[in-house]
Amino acid sequence: MDIAIIVGLDVVSGIASLVLISAGLAVIFGMMKIINLAHGEFLMLGAYATVLSVSAGVNIWFAMLVIAPVFVGLVGMIVERCLIQFLYGRLVDSMLATWGLSLVIVGGTTMIFGNTIVGVSSPLGGFQVGAYQSSLYTPFLALMALLLMTAVFGVMRFTRAGLIARAVMQNPDMAATLGVNPARVYMATFGLGAAMSGLAGGLLAPIAGVVPTMGAAFIAKAFITVVGGGTSILWGLISASGLFGFINQIAAFLTTPVFGEVILFIAAIILIRLLPTGISGRFFKGRL
Amino acid sequence: MHLLNGMRGALIGAAIAAVAILTAPLYIDLFQIMQLTVFAAMAVLALSLGFIWGYGGILCFGQTSFFGLGAYAYAVAAINFGDSTPAIALAILVPVIFATLLGYFMIYGGISDVYLGVITLTVSLILFNLVNSTAGDFYKIGEARLGGFNGIPGVPTFNLPGDPSYILTPEQAWMVTGMALILVYLGLRVLIASSFGRIIVAIRENETRAALLGYDPRIYKLITFMIGGAIAGLAGALYVNWGAFVSPTIFALGLSAQIIIWVIIGGRGTLIGPVIGCLLLQWLVTEIGAQQAMDANFVLGAILIVFVLLVPKGIAPTLRDLAMSRLSRDTAPAPTADATAKVKT
Numbered sequence: 140m141d142i143a144i145i146v147g148l149d150v151v152s153g154i155a156s157l158v159l160i161s162a163g164l165a166v167i168f169g170m171m172k173i174i175n176l177a178h179g180e181f182l183m184l185g186a187y188a189t190v191l192s193v194s195a196g197v198n199i200w201f202a203m204l205v206i207a208p209v210f211v212g213l214v215g216m217i218v219e220r221c222l223i224q225f226l227y228g229r230l231v232d233s234m235l236a237t238w239g240l241s242l243v244i245v246g247g248t249t250m251i252f253g254n255t256i257v258g259v260s261s262p263l264g265g266f267q268v269g270a271y272q273s274s275l276y277t278p279f280l281a282l283m284a285l286l287l288m289t290a291v292f293g294v295m296r297f298t299r300a301g302l303i304a305r306a307v308m309q310n311p312d313m314a315a316t317l318g319v320n321p322a323r324v325y326m327a328t329f330g331l332g333a334a335m336s337g338l339a340g341g342l343l344a345p346i347a348g349v350v351p352t353m354g355a356a357f358i359a360k361a362f363i364t365v366v367g368g369g370t371s372i373l374w375g376l377i378s379a380s381g382l383f384g385f386i387n388q389i390a391a392f393l394t395t396p397v398f399g400e401v402i403l404f405i406a407a408i409i410l411i412r413l414l415p416t417g418i419s420g421r422f423f424k425g426r427l
Numbered sequence: 428m429h430l431l432n433g434m435r436g437a438l439i440g441a442a443i444a445a446v447a448i449l450t451a452p453l454y455i456d457l458f459q460i461m462q463l464t465v466f467a468a469m470a471v472l473a474l475s476l477g478f479i480w481g482y483g484g485i486l487c488f489g490q491t492s493f494f495g496l497g498a499y500a501y502a503v504a505a506i507n508f509g510d511s512t513p514a515i516a517l518a519i520l521v522p523v524i525f526a527t528l529l530g531y532f533m534i535y536g537g538i539s540d541v542y543l544g545v546i547t548l549t550v551s552l553i554l555f556n557l558v559n560s561t562a563g564d565f566y567k568i569g570e571a572r573l574g575g576f577n578g579i580p581g582v583p584t585f586n587l588p589g590d591p592s593y594i595l596t597p598e599q600a601w602m603v604t605g606m607a608l609i610l611v612y613l614g615l616r617v618l619i620a621s622s623f624g625r626i627i628v629a630i631r632e633n634e635t636r637a638a639l640l641g642y643d644p645r646i647y648k649l650i651t652f653m654i655g656g657a658i659a660g661l662a663g664a665l666y667v668n669w670g671a672f673v674s675p676t677i678f679a680l681g682l683s684a685q686i687i688i689w690v691i692i693g694g695r696g697t698l699i700g701p702v703i704g705c706l707l708l709q710w711l712v713t714e715i716g717a718q719q720a721m722d723a724n725f726v727l728g729a730i731l732i733v734f735v736l737l738v739p740k741g742i743a744p745t746l747r748d749l750a751m752s753r754l755s756r757d758t759a760p761a762p763t764a765d766a767t768a769k770v771k772t
Contacts, residue, residue: 174545225736230541231486232735235691238488239731242684246725355680359552362545397560404553408529408546412536 141269146392148268152277153391154384155284160343160357161364161376162287163336168365169372170308170328173233177218177241178361179354180248181333185211185340186349187248193259199345200262207341208334215333219326227325241354248351261345276346283342287335292373295427304328305427308372359400360387363407369417373427378418383407437616441609448605452598460601461669462713467604468665470705471611471658473689477701478615479655480690482624484631485648486540489547490686492529492554493522493656495677497663499558499573502582502673507569510591511583511668518664519657526656530649537645548683555678578674585668604665608702611658615698618654627651681724685712688731694741703743 164178175181185207192202218240226233263275295301303324306314311321347353364383368375386406391399414421452460472494479485500521504514529550533543562575571579585600587593595603618624630637630644638644667673676682685708693704708727715723738745 172541174541176548222732222736229739231544232739234541234544235687236732236735238684238687239728239735242681242724242728242731244728246722246728250722250725355552359549359556362549366542366545395560397556400553401557404549408532411538411542411546412532415536415538415542 141271144268145271145273146388148273148277149392150385150388151281153388154380155277155281156343157360157364157380157384157387158284158288158376159280159339160336161361161368161380162291163332163334163339164361164365165332165368165372165376166291166335167329167332169370169375170304170332171325172370173223173230173237174362174365175329175332176234176238176358177244178336179356179358180241180244181211181215181336181354182340182343182357183248183349183351183354184214184244185337186344186347186353187252187257187340188337189341189344190257190259190349194257199259203341203344204338207344208338211337211340212330212334214337216326216330218333219329223329224322224326227322245351245354252351254351256348256350258349259345280342287338288373288377292427295373300327308370360403363404367407367410367417369414369419369421369423371417371419371423371427374423375417375419378423382410382418434613434616434620437613441613445606445609448609449602451605452601457597461597464597464601464604465666465669466706466709467601467608468662468669469689469709470702471604471608471665472662472686473693473701473705474608474611474615474698475655475658475662476686476690477693477695477698478619478658479651481695481697481701482619482631483627483648483651483655485652485655486544487547487652487655488544488687489549489551489683490655490659491678491683492547492551493526493659494663494666494682495551495554495558495673495675496522496525497660498667498673498677499579499663500660501664501667502579503568503571503573505583505667506571506579509583511585512588514583515585515661515664519660522656522660522663523653526653527649530652530656534645534648534652548680551678551683552680555675555680558675558678574674576675578672578676580672582667582671582673584671600668604669607661607665611661612698612702615658619698623647623650684727684731688727688734690741691731692734692738692741694743694745697741697743697747700741700743704741 160182163181164175167173167175185203188207188210189199189203192206193199197206222236222240223233226236261274261276263279265272265274267273295305303314303319306317307319307321307324314324315321343357347356360383364376364379367383368377368379383403383406387399387403389399390402394402410418451463455463472490475493476487476490479487479490497518501511501514501518504517505511508514529547533546538546558573559576561573562577564572566573566575573579583594585595585603587595619628626637626642627647629640630642630647634644637647663677666677689704689708690701691704692708693700693702708730711726712723715721715726734741740748
């Protein structure tokens with residue numbers, strides 16, 4: 140029974156971390172149809188912002204919930220203005236440019252902070268399940284994932300900004316004829332997606348080794364989740380995270396974490412063969 | 428025979444290059460020969476992506492997957508057989524099988540370019556993690572221990588086919604690698620000039636139109652992808668032969684990015700471009716490594732961004748276009764020549 144609870148917790152935390160690490164990528168992909176290959180580096184910048192703020196004496200909650208997303212969000216806006224905006228309509232080139240950006244950020248961070256692991260300690264204690272010990276940080280991550288999804292849903296569904304965003308998502312040309320400037324929407328989207336990645340990076344800082352190359356450890360899962368989910372931001376993300384998080388954690392429990400990732404990938408590629416536009420392209424077409 | 432007529436320039440160039448490669452050990456010292464050997468092995472890898480991306484229009488971000496699988500297949504087979512000839516065959520065969528499976532799911536799934544790029548990239552990331560985790564005695568294939576993060580040291584290098592006791596000297600290995608590069612280049616030139624080559628270019632230009640003309644784009648793309656996998660696998664074997672060592676870093680993101688950068692700066696839609704891009708960049712990375720003032724990733728990333736924004740076609744096509752416009756200006760009718768003369772005065 141205890142082991143079932145622990146595995147259940149693992150599944151929940153696996154799903155939650157997939158939602159968190161993929162959310163920023165999903166927002167940018169859903170709106171602009173480009174995959175931001177510097178996504179892993181946005182996570183890394185969020186983690187660094189958190190670690191550096193904490194070591195400068197800032198409260199850890201403030202650092203990871205406010206400083207990390209705001210900082211990375213600003214970076215995202217600057218990137219959009221200086222790089223992405225010249226490449227609209229050239230999907231492949233924009234992916235290549237973000238890949239170049241990813242290398243520049245990794246290289247730059249390595250030059251400034253060196254290739255060593257820094258970190259902060261996990262702020263919450265643990266709790267006991269029978270003979271097993273688990274960290275309170277896991278349910279906290281799940282709660283954050285839930286809050287993030289609720290916030291995305293609320294903004295998209297009930298605000299004017301969300302209405303404009305949904306209109307641009309469905310048909311940018313039509314939205315433009317109605318007086319919306321898609322370029323500005325894209326800039327805001329890119330900033331927002333970056334901020335969400337920064338938040339995820341901040342939240343991961345206490346449980347991951349923070350190094351300039353840490354992004355590479357997360358992007359494989361994030362890419363699979365977003366590609367498997369398709370272009371619908373909310374339902375695609377939730378359904379793909381749910382499916383892949385479940386498969387990944389069960390497979391990791393039965394074998395090793397690395398084989399869990401391999402099995403997750405095989406599941407994803409079979410899914411892509413059956414549903415080339417992702418889960419949301421088939422079941423949640425035209426929804427958020 | 429008309430096929431060869433169109434390639435006279437390429438054949439002459441290849442002959443000159445072959446003579447240069449065979450005589451190089453006479454006037455270049457051993458250290459530089461070794462350096463050139465790895466450059467040539469990487470140039471073969473550049474050709475594989477230059478072919479499938481530049482001609483087949485397949486946006487593969489994870490060409491290192493096939494390169495690394497070829498390298499590991501060669502290492503494992505060479506250790507087990509003690510003979511490099513079947514190992515080289517396996518280094519080509521294993522990536523081809525993998526490319527067939529992966530390509531089938533992606534190409535027959537009908538996914539878009541963006542998805543294909545992301546999935547191939549993800550494959551290389553996962554292979555990196557997978558091979559990285561194979562430390563310990565449990566993970567061995569026959570005699571060969573995979574060694575996880577530490578890789579496989581002491582891989583037997585190339586020997587004379589049929590005589591495992593005759594190991595090639597570094598100079599001979601250089602000649603083999605250099606000649607392999609030339610043969611792959613010429614082979615691809617012939618392939619591109621053939622009807623298969625024309626069809627894959629037609630598919631790259633307009634998939635629907637090619638399909639309406641009766642060519643199934645999926646099977647042509649799959650075969651292109653498999654050829655790319657085979658060449659990358661061969662490059663992997665050449666690479667392992669150079670260093671007698673293979674480790675999981677061969678699958679790492681940095682190398683995937685470098686291959687893309689070689690092709691981008693060299694130019695898509697040419698074969699010589701990726702080779703030039705590869706040689707330039709390898710030389711540059713070696714220089715940066717020696718200077719230690721800048722991080723190599725930083726410079727590579729900046730180069731990629733600059734080329735995507737400012738020279739999206741790459742060096743070789745841009746130079747060709749410049750030469751073409753110069754040429755056509757020279758042979759232009761008189762009034763135009765007058766007009767340019769007026770502008771000049």
